[in-house]
Amino acid sequence: MKLVNDAKKAVALVKKARRSRAAYREVTGAMRQQGPLERGRFQIAVYFADGDVNMYQIRQWYRPLQELAKTWPVVVIARNATGAKAIVNDGALPVAFVPEVRGVERFIERQDIRIVLYVNQNTRNFQMFRYGRRWHVFINHGESDKMYMTTNQYKAYDYALIAGQAARDRLARTLWDFDLDNKTLDIGRPQADHYSGVTPFADDGRTVVLYAPTWEGDRPAAAYGSIATHGEALVATLLADPRYRVIYRPHPRSGVVDAAYGEANRRIIAAVAAANAADPSAQHVFDDKPELGWQLAAADVAIVDISAMVYDRLAVGKPLMVTRPVDPSADVDESGYLGACDWLTTAGSADIVPELTRVLEDPDTTSRLAVWVQHYFGDTAPGAPTARFHAAITQLMTKWERFASE
Known part of the structure; x- marks a missing residue:
């Protein structure tokens, strides 16, 4: 049985490698066709180091980020080929595909990134934390009472955007010596202002x-x-x-x-x-x-x-x-x-x-x-979560300007 399981794992790894190489070729081709992103255009980056299996984590942020980009230009820094391919195909936000650290380095040098947003706790987030003189902000990919919501990794970020009082209480109970009042900002659930899709059936009493x-x-x-x-x-x-x-x-x-x-x-x-x-x-x-x-x-x-x-x-x-x-x-x-x-x-x-x-x-x-x-x-009236999300970003931008001028 162990040999059978090992063989299945080996086959799965080979398939995964082939799929990753195919995605790499496709996304690099798309990047060449797109051409270099305009220098100095972007001030907010969403860092996404995952493959396409975790696309749900960033897709739920597309609409709020598109709205935010009307004020502060937003780009996705994608590190994984299959994830980058999916984001490019979605066409929701500009993408920089930088699988290697030196690519991240070059991108940072070309852009005016002031805030980096993170939707998950991928271990490769740590590679981005090395860059100071900008805010690293955890925005998560949902509000829940899962154990994931109280990870000590919150402390690795400069700030975290949280939904509301329940999240605040949860973190206060679990994390020792975490400066909750200064390191978290309540924004509600801005995705709720952008729920989408057409119901594929008529109401027939069922x-x-x-x-x-x-x-x-x-x-x-x-x-x-x-x-x-x-x-x-x-x-x-x-x-x-x-x-x-x-x-x-x-x-x-x-x-x-x-x-x-x-x-x-x-x-x-x-x-x-x-x-x-x-x-x-x-x-x-x-x-x-x-x-x-x-x-x-x-x-x-x-x-x-x-x-x-x-x-x-x-x-x-x-x-x-x-x-x-x-x-x-x-x-x-x-x-x-x-x-x-x-x-x-x-x-x-x-x-x-x-x-x-x-x-x-x-x-x-x-x-x-x-x-x-x-x-x-908190307030779930239409537009209220979006207003709080934008207010939180504006607050961080203002603080960035203050620190940058010192």
Whole structure:
């Protein structure tokens, strides 16, 4: 068995290397065709050292960054070939593909980068930290109560842009000797001002259920994914019931670590396709598109794992359930919303209809969720998060100018 597994890993590595080389050729060709970026044009850079498997982390920032770029020009510094290729193909923001450190060096010399934004904790972020006389700012890729949200790596950045009071409390409980008041700025969730996409079905009276599980995680403490424990049972039940329409939106990393998890994901996707083939009017949806917004608005109830999707849905103020992790090692922080949420256990997922009915018919849902929305995001009125995001960047720019003139 070990030899078989080793052989599979070797084949996967070869395929990955080939794919990376192909992406490198394509993106370098695109860069040559584009020509050099205008010298001194950009003042804000988004540093992205990941491959395309983690594109969800930067894609959710495209629209807020495009809006910001109207005031402060923004460029993406991409270090990985497959990630750079995806960003170039998306065409949302200008790209500098600099796989080697000397390329980063040349780019920094040519541009007036005052703020560097980071959407994740890639270890290669450290290579960018070497450059002083600019602010290094962690903006993350979502608000949640995952253990990821309290990593001690926050201290490596000059500043962190956080969603609101819940994040502030979470960091205060966990990080020792972290200057929270001076190193963090609250901005809410600016992505909420740019939710996008067109609903691909008409309202026909079916109850729409969004099931948006996360991936399996890379360690027991982060084992929040529910596809293999809850997902197959609950989706099968809902697909078989003509009163329901399912929107299935799995995390793009599903199955990256655990092959069995990936297989369960593929079975659900196949089941959605089979249900639509049997009854085209059902219009169930397997959603793997980058746009996020219509799903949250169209769903009467959402079933999500412990992830940023809890809080994206929470901000909408509509009913949701959170899957209870099966692994006892999973780190579940119940000091916030997770201490008051509607949990879905594996037993409940096998008998999902009564669970959904209970949540949908709860008369206190709207008022209860409103309290948590304020705690996590502050003012969510249209335009308010964008205004706070821009105000935070302006504050950092003003401080940069003060330091630069000394």
